[in-house]
Amino acid sequence: MSSEAREALRSAVHRSGRWLDDGRYGDYVGLFATDGEYRLEAQAPEVRRPMTWMALDRDGLRQLLDAAPDHQWPIGERTHLIAVDSIDLEGDAATVAATFCVLRTDEGGRLDCYAAGRYDDLWIAGAEGWRLRRRVATLRNRLLAVPSPIPL
């Protein structure tokens, strides 16, 4: 069971990136539990405390992503590279730490590293499989190219 769970979690973490890259936003939101939340955090030495750049519950996430086609957001083609660092199982819950890098290919075909950081996830097992109760994406870069509200 433990190795199956680990494989399922590893796969779910990778799917979360791939579904964002493929624009399958409904499927991405479906990875979150009904009480799930997503946070994007960053550090700025000048502010001297962690900063929250996005904090949305599942409905807020769905609302933002549903509105994406109406906006002019330069997301380009995105590619998540994700390495799962650790999975700690405890009953129906699992804490997962992963490192991510989001590459972005612009209209001209140029590829740049847009963002890199770390996921600290809390996954819950339910009838429909593992669901995200909380994802905290913490960025390691502070100077961004033209940004985008699409989750990392």
Next chain:
Amino acid sequence: MPILSWTEPPALPPTHYIDNRIYTDPEIFELERRHIFGAGWKLLCHDSEIARPGDYTTARLAGVNLIVLRDRDGRVRCFFNVCPHRGAALLRQPAGTLANDRIQCFYHLWSFDSTGRCTTIPRAEGYAACGLTPADVRLREVRCELFCGWAFVSLDDRVEPLADFLGPSAVELADVFGAAEVEVFHLHRAEFRANWKLFVETNCEGYHELLHVLNRTTGHGQKNYAERRWRTHAHGHNSFEQATIGYDRLALGGRDANLFPGMRPNGHVVVDLFPDVMFNVRATVGRIDTLTPLAPGLTVLECRGIGLKGDSDAVRDQRIAQHNQVWGPAGRNLPEDLWAIETQWANIAGGAPRYSVIAREEDNRAMDDAPVRNFYAEWRRRTGRASHDIAAPAAAAERAA
């Protein structure tokens, strides 16, 4: 001949169009560096970022690396972040706190205190022959004044007093930022491939709001929204009078509690300061933009989010959430502004179109280009160049105006 052609200057008053080479020309960029960023006032940070004695932050202005710090007596000062000995960097972290009131150059260990006084020259006897002692050495201090907690600096020792530079904008800023202490809770930087003035233009004309779904939905449907007026001031400053925003139209929730001083529920005001600062308050939360031009086509935007000092955790969380709905790297509007001007830049840098039009006149209402023209009047005064033809002196445009 039509008013706009691809071959001739627009058939418009020279104040109503731009020679697009002002964005791309390296000589103009150098003029701006010396006469605008190197000679005027520039907002660098807020004093909440350097709250305690010894706290410092660093910045770059007109190519010069600077330290802004709170000295041991609590005074905010600005110095070149440059060792007077051989030019090495003094403080190499973007921000921090001095240990033991000491700034030490890591190259030859010359040391200074937070007032700029040189305290140590290692193996000082080596200078005995030439007579150099610590008393002969100081950090290069830069003019620095605070207004409502904002630290403005100038590299020009002869610059006019800050209050004179701000003029009527000071009153408008004090209405929002002077009645209560504010503090910075958010700072991010975005590097974009475009000239800095293209971003300034987005901050001083309401016409581009048509780009934003958020503004089209929450602003333009509001009664009298388009009737709000710009006020244009001396020195190229502009302000956009308060209007009411319909955040509920995007299910973003109302903003009717924990208001900034002077703000109405769901109110929105903008104060632009020449050359690069935008103060933007949306009822409960503020955003302050500043720019660092790196090259004609490369700029760093620095955005700060502002709350009220003493906020409870719950209130601060609410302000941060409302800030992030619109602003910040994950907000809805900034990506659209930056993408728009990057496409402008890509075309302008290629030589087409040769001119841009800033000819809207609506009695200073929301979509009037008057604030952009006001910005360029000051730009011409400082650079001595005409904005409609970079080969002409500024006087040509002023005479025509």
